[in-house]
Amino acid sequence: MSRAWSLAGALIAAWGLMAAMVVVATPARAESWEAIPVNPSVDIDYARPDAPGLLPVYEAVQKRRILEELQHFLAPLHLPHRLLLRTAQCDQINAFYNPGNRSLTLCYELVADAVKKAPETVSSDGFITREAAIFGEVVGVLLHEGGHMMFDMLDVPVFGREEDAADQNASFLALQFNKDVARTITKGFVYFSSQRSDPSGSMSAFADEHGTHSQRMYNSLCLGYGGDPQTFQEFIDRGWLPKERAQYCGEEFAQLKLAFVKTILPFIDRPLIQRVQQAEWLTPDELK
Amino acid sequence: VTTIIGTAKFFEMTNHTWTGTDFASETSPEAQRFYNYLCVAYGGDPLTFRFLAPRPGPSALPRLTAHRAQRCPREFSQVQHAFDLRIMPFVDPDLVVKVRASQWLRPDEIGSQGDGK
Numbered sequence: 574m575s576r577a578w579s580l581a582g583a584l585i586a587a588w589g590l591m592a593a594m595v596v597v598a599t600p601a602r603a604e605s606w607e608a609i610p611v612n613p614s615v616d617i618d619y620a621r622p623d624a625p626g627l628l629p630v631y632e633a634v635q636k637r638r639i640l641e642e643l644q645h646f647l648a649p650l651h652l653p654h655r656l657l658l659r660t661a662q663c664d665q666i667n668a669f670y671n672p673g674n675r676s677l678t679l680c681y682e683l684v685a686d687a688v689k690k691a692p693e694t695v696s697s698d699g700f701i702t703r704e705a706a707i708f709g710e711v712v713g714v715l716l717h718e719g720g721h722m723m724f725d726m727l728d729v730p731v732f733g734r735e736e737d738a739a740d741q742n743a744s745f746l747a748l749q750f751n752k753d754v755a756r757t758i759t760k761g762f763v764y765f766s767s768q769r770s771d772p773s774g775s776m777s778a779f780a781d782e783h784g785t786h787s788q789r790m791y792n793s794l795c796l797g798y799g800g801d802p803q804t805f806q807e808f809i810d811r812g813w814l815p816k817e818r819a820q821y822c823g824e825e826f827a828q829l830k831l832a833f834v835k836t837i838l839p840f841i842d843r844p845l846i847q848r849v850q851q852a853e854w855l856t857p858d859e860l861k
Numbered sequence: 862v863t864t865i866i867g868t869a870k871f872f873e874m875t876n877h878t879w880t881g882t883d884f885a886s887e888t889s890p891e892a893q894r895f896y897n898y899l900c901v902a903y904g905g906d907p908l909t910f911r912f913l914a915p916r917p918g919p920s921a922l923p924r925l926t927a928h929r930a931q932r933c934p935r936e937f938s939q940v941q942h943a944f945d946l947r948i949m950p951f952v953d954p955d956l957v958v959k960v961r962a963s964q965w966l967r968p969d970e971i972g973s974q975g976d977g978k
Binding site: 728730731732733734735771773776777778779780781782784785787788791795814815817818821825 | 873878879880881882884885886887889890892893895896897923925926928929932936939940942943944946947
């Protein structure tokens with residue numbers, strides 16, 4: 574599997590996951606994504622980057638028709654407004670949803686950065702592969718931004734910081750697919766979070782609207798464990814999530830699930846989401 | 862103002878230095894909670910809480926950063942919207958008017974308003 578194809582798979586899976594819902598589908602034969610109808614409210618745009626170094630990423634995502642596929646993956650979501658999905662040069666490592674024009678942008682720089690900073694083959698503890706790191710980082714970011722999009726589009730009431738809510742949304746959606754996908758996304762997110770420094774020192778170091786990297790990592794692991802203790806037990810066994818936090822994770826997940834069911838599930842076409850859930854978005858390489 | 866500032870001061874006075882697995886706690890660092898409280902207050906009533914606005918100079922209470930302050934009006938609107946959607950349906954509007962008009966604190970319980978600058 575080439576790097577470009579691997580990235581494409583990650584991006585595709587992100588949207589498949591974002592459209593995933595609470596109820597695990599009944600077993601059925603997987604179908605091609607082309608058989609799933611397009612979401613008629615979603616437009617796409619591949620913006621050509623000015624920086625020559627980003628052209629390979631631009632060409633890879635375009636050749637793979639990622640955004641076209643995403644239109645299919647979003648099919649189950651009833652959007653009250655049009656949504657523009659775009660890939661673009663942003664001159665920063667980022668992805669963002671803009672409620673002003675209802676566009677969600679994945680920056681080429683973010684994809685390139687994930688590729689650059691992922692472990693060469695596997696993390697030092699042998700737990701997280703290169704593929705999982707890249708996959709988890711890109712998908713985690715897309716699920717997070719997809720949360721912002723749904724909060725805006727679906728008028729979801731949010732108490733507390735929206736950035737925390739978007740993280741929780743991402744963790745919850747990641748758990749709706751099979752165990753391997755959920756574990757892979759989490760591994761990647763955990764890897765990059767653990768590589769980044771937390772703030773320290775002055776009060777103002779904690780003034781940001783986001784949680785610290787470690788907080789976001791522990792929150793993600795807690796929801797994973799709370800939603801699927803068996804699959805995520807290994808994260809506790811390996812010391813990634815302290816047992817003191819783990820004992821409350823079931824309640825945290827139940828609370829999140831209730832919020833999701835009340836606010837987002839009414840906008841989901843359930844027969845369509847079951848088809849999306851059954852499609853094979855990832856290759857075995859990407860699930861390592 | 863007394864409630865907001867009192868709560869924020871409580872967070873400010875803690876001397877817990879967060880490191881490592883401290884961040885695994887289900888509660889946020891006191892410094893984060895400090896800014897969350899103040900941001901919602903400033904976003905909801907920038908005139909009353911103008912002493913929190915970012916600007917140089919000494920202050921009795923740490924001010925909001927410029928980065929955070931510009932986001933506070935939206936943070937307040939979002940919480941207000943959520944409250945209106947999910948909680949206000951269970952609230953008696955007539956009684957709310959009475960509650961808001963009541964004097965809940967004694968004069969000696971009402972503290973100074975920030976640095977007053």
